[in-house]
Amino acid sequence: MLSEQSAATVRATLPAVGANLDAITERFYAGMFAAHPELLRDLFNRGNQAAGTQRRALAGSIAAFATYLVEHPDDRPDAMLSRIAHKHASLGVAPEQYKIVHEHLFAAIVEVLGEAVTPEVAAAWDEVYWLMANALIALEKRLYEEAGEPVWRGWEVVERVEETADVLTFRLRPVDGGPVADFRAGQYVSVRVQLPDGARQIRQYSLSGAPGSALRQFCVKRVAGDAGTPAGEVSDHLHARVREGDVVELSAPYGDLTLAEGGADRPLLLASAGIGVTPMIAMLAQLAQDGHSGPVTVVHGDRSPAAHALRGEQETYAAKLPEASVHFWYEQDAPEGARTGLVDLADVDVAPGTRAYLCGPLPFMRMVRTQLLAKGVSAADIHYEVFGPDLWLPQAA
Structure with missing residues (x-):
């Protein structure tokens, strides 16, 4: 895993990097979206970006991963990596996008920490980044192969049911008439829709139907928003505009909150x-x-x-x-x-x-x-x- 020399450097600099992660991730996203506006438009959740929650999640994952590496030099946090990999696969994240993230993340680190980023420090954190990135790339490759489906597939809404005043159930079948891959209870799918401004935004929704069904079924709660949180772009679009006969794009099922196999009598x-x-x-x-x-x-x-x-x-x-x-x-x-x-x-x-x-x-x-x-x-x-x-x-x- 992390080399002995890099582990010592990361351990020494982790407090300084950790204390500035919020500023680093804020500048990282600003720089990356300025250079690649299509990522904000068609991949990243614009609501989470506006609320700052994605920035805090990224900072937390970097800090958690680096801390784990220096405390467990011969191991890696597979549970955390699995959770991230499932989310990335549901979004269709590609290996080449990790190079874009690397470029803008390290530019933000240098911008925030300045002269403290010596060649030795840069090399150590570069090693941390690529250990995490390459592990995720490998996990995501396996998930794509196991899914056995295109990243995105068209699904027709065959029924929408009003469960409560702000929750709808959507039931869908594949437009191509092909087979519906099974899923594990607890998994989710990503739903991609084109919004009025042309953006193709993506959100995840847990599958609420029984495994083995010929349909996909998920529930959508309309996110109203408040003073600190923007309203849900995609949930509002699905509630207000998507009707029976309309087509949306779904990913294959992903997610690692699934029932453990075996143990039929376990509490x-x-x-x-x-x-x-x-x-x-x-x-x-x-x-x-x-x-x-x-x-x-x-x-x-x-x-x-x-x-x-x-x-x-x-x-x-x-x-x-x-x-x-x-x-x-x-x-x-x-x-x-x-x-x-x-x-x-x-x-x-x-x-x-x-x-x-x-x-x-x-x-x-x-x-x-x-x-x-x-x-x-x-x-x-x-x-x-x-x-x-x-x-x-x-x-x-």
């Missing part, structure tokens, strides 16, 4: 909040199909029953499992049998040996993870999915 906990329910529906469907015999604890939190998308599917699939329990929390209007307030696992039984899957806002997942650890669940058995830039990457490393 499981599926915890979600808000639109994080979508991958859990596919997981419940898979468990019901497979005849999972062990305990399954279903946990979900939402603003109200009216905002709870796919509640019926959660209850229906859970009812097909012999040892399932369902626990719902609502901030308001909680019906009989549900609880009022935020999700709290204090009174929820968690069986020894439980494997947990989490999806929802970061504060929710951090809270659930903390409570699960306190209940004796191993950190290695807690898996999560973040919608949007992963600001929790150090946890995955």
Whole structure:
């Protein structure tokens, strides 16, 4: 992995680089988009760029990767790399784009740190970058080969269903009439649409249908935006403009938050909040199909029953499992049998040996993870999915 000389240099300079990563990544994106505006228009999420979340995610991944290399010189953070590689593959990232990133990232490092970037320092961080980049290129190549599909494929909308006031389910079939590759419960697809200004923006949506279906199914929550977060360009476009008979482009399924194979009697906990329910529906469907015999604890939190998308599917699939329990929390209007307030696992039984899957806002997942650890669940058995830039990457490393 990292050479001994470079490891010493990175260890010595990591505090300075880490302290300036936000400024470095801000200048990096500005420089790269000035030179390659097509990347912002057709590859990067413009909303995340405007909010600064992509910049923070990149800074976190660089810091986490470099820290891991100096602390574990003979190893690499495969969990973190796998998560990034799946997201990159769903976007169609190509090997040559890593050279563009390298050029503008290192120009930003020199611009921010100035004379502190000696030839020795530059060489050490160059080694860090290419260790990470080449590992991702190899992982992404394998993912493309395993997908066995073009990067983008046209899919026709055959049905759209209003789940709640701001959540729609889309069901689609391939325009070319070809076979539909199966997916693993918990995976997502990228959806690429052309917006009114000509940009071809991409977003990821978890597959919410049962594996083995001849259709692709995913849910889209309209992102309204607020003072600190721009409205969702693609979610608004899908809600307002895409109807039955329209065609959108989808990637192959990707994502590593998937049910572990085997262990038909192992206790499981599926915890979600808000639109994080979508991958859990596919997981419940898979468990019901497979005849999972062990305990399954279903946990979900939402603003109200009216905002709870796919509640019926959660209850229906859970009812097909012999040892399932369902626990719902609502901030308001909680019906009989549900609880009022935020999700709290204090009174929820968690069986020894439980494997947990989490999806929802970061504060929710951090809270659930903390409570699960306190209940004796191993950190290695807690898996999560973040919608949007992963600001929790150090946890995955």
